[in-house]
Amino acid sequence: MLQIAIVGGTGYTGVELIRLLSSHPKVNIKWLTSRSEAGKPVASTFPSLRGISELTYSDLGEDTLSALTQCDVVFFATPHGVAMQQAEALVAAGVKVIDLAADFRLQSLQDFEHWYKHKHACPDLLKQAAYGLPEINREAIKSASVIGNPGCYPTTAILGLKPVIEAQNLASDALIEPRIIIDAKSGVSGAGRQAKLSLNYAETTDNFSAYGVAGHRHLPEIEQGVHVLLQSKFTQNIRFVPHLVPMIRGMFSTIHLGLTEAGCQLDLQAIYEQAYKDEPFIDVLPAGEFPDTRSVRASNRLRIAVHQNNSNKEATILVVQDNLVKGAAGQAVQCMNVMFGFEESLGLNHVPVVP
The missing domain is CATH 3.40.50.720 (NAD(P)-binding Rossmann-like Domain)
Incomplete structure (x- = not known):
């Protein structure tokens, strides 16, 4: 024990x-x-x-x-x-x-x-220290003495980009345009439990606001994930804008990608399904479906939907998670399981709470 x-x-x-x-x-x-x-x-x-x-x-x-x-x-x-x-x-x-x-x-x-x-x-x-994202850094986590548990926004962004960046690394040509836009929304629990005027009920209810537009602390972490952990062969310029939405917990990140001619030849749905088929907490939804934050509430699951539009040379990756579980505490427990050789899902197979 x-x-x-x-x-x-x-x-x-x-x-x-x-x-x-x-x-x-x-x-x-x-x-x-x-x-x-x-x-x-x-x-x-x-x-x-x-x-x-x-x-x-x-x-x-x-x-x-x-x-x-x-x-x-x-x-x-x-x-x-x-x-x-x-x-x-x-x-x-x-x-x-x-x-x-x-x-x-x-x-x-x-x-x-x-x-x-x-x-x-x-x-x-x-x-x-090892970056504590098991789906990308599992081997380093196994032998690490110190884990830096990822931020909530970077978890959705890096896992949302992983399959297409890895596919691009294997290709001779770029599959996506250099510019990546990440439009992310979080429930107010992501800002912590401390008393702040901007977080009280009257300020957050019936309200929707952006913050950190000029530069957010999670941006360098996302850039590190793409260029260091995923070792992108191509330079990607990331524009990240977070928002606070009037809900307690949950996170929804929308990732906008421009596709090159080579990228339009790929079936991104199949690439994402193959990339995550053995991951216990990553669920790639069937083509054409849309994730919602309630479907992961209080669980360690992260759901992804892939929408590809070759006529417009664009793809949209939708990612949802519970910011307090897969975005924080659940991921930390997942890392502990990996470090000590336990089954990775041990203690984490909670069914999401609906409604």
């Missing part, structure tokens, strides 16, 4: 980790930390966990490191800049680290410090 800790158990990704790991047959949650809720039962903060979890929040204080080194793996569901303060000592003690923030997502130290405005505390460990 793996002994695990969740550092930062009061946010939305933290409670999703508790929900998923409480029913995982191979783990025991040894520590659940929160300074603000220390001493309180987790069920008093999240009544949905009554009868499910008897855990109590702890503030480990000066004993944090010695307590966490008793674990096999530590999940950090904390703001950016927290995990990197503890990761080096934990790894030295043989503990695996999975960070749900951005401390270990970007391989470039310069990109991290530019976009997140933090000086990295352990740049050498950053070089060793």
Whole structure:
């Protein structure tokens, strides 16, 4: 039985980790930390966990490191800049680290410090960290000591682009035009649980807004996915615009591709189906269908629909996921399963909640 800790158990990704790991047959949650809720039962903060979890929040204080080194793996569901303060000592003690923030997502130290405005505390460990997207980076995850869990938007974008980029890498000519447009929408839980005027009910209900148009922190992560992880042979210029929509959870990314003459000769539907036929959490819908966010709610599934229009030389890839599960906590558990040699879907076969 793996002994695990969740550092930062009061946010939305933290409670999703508790929900998923409480029913995982191979783990025991040894520590659940929160300074603000220390001493309180987790069920008093999240009544949905009554009868499910008897855990109590702890503030480990000066004993944090010695307590966490008793674990096999530590999940950090904390703001950016927290995990990197503890990761080096934990790894030295043989503990695996999975960070749900951005401390270990970007391989470039310069990109991290530019976009997140933090000086990295352990740049050498950053070089060793594995990007936690199993469908692309499974082998690296198996042997990694530190996982940078992907951002929610990059998960949809990179997995939405993977089959066509890989097909293009095998071709002698470009299949898609250099410009890629990603138009993405997220429910408000993606912005976290903190109190902000822009996130309160009166501001978000019956409202739809774009943000980060001049540049969003997830853009370099998407670019890294295309050019480094997928090793695109061709330069792709990515335009990414995220939006906040009036729903609690869910994410819908629409990816617009221009097709070259060579690209119009391909059956993208068949390419996507073949690319993901053995992936337990990726569902490529039949041709002509449309995904919706309700179809993946509270699950680790990601659904893709491919729409190809050769007469207009264009393709549209539609991708949906639950931003808190496949976009965050579920993906972290999936990475843990890969790291420790468990069945990848263990503890993650939840049926989506409808309606």
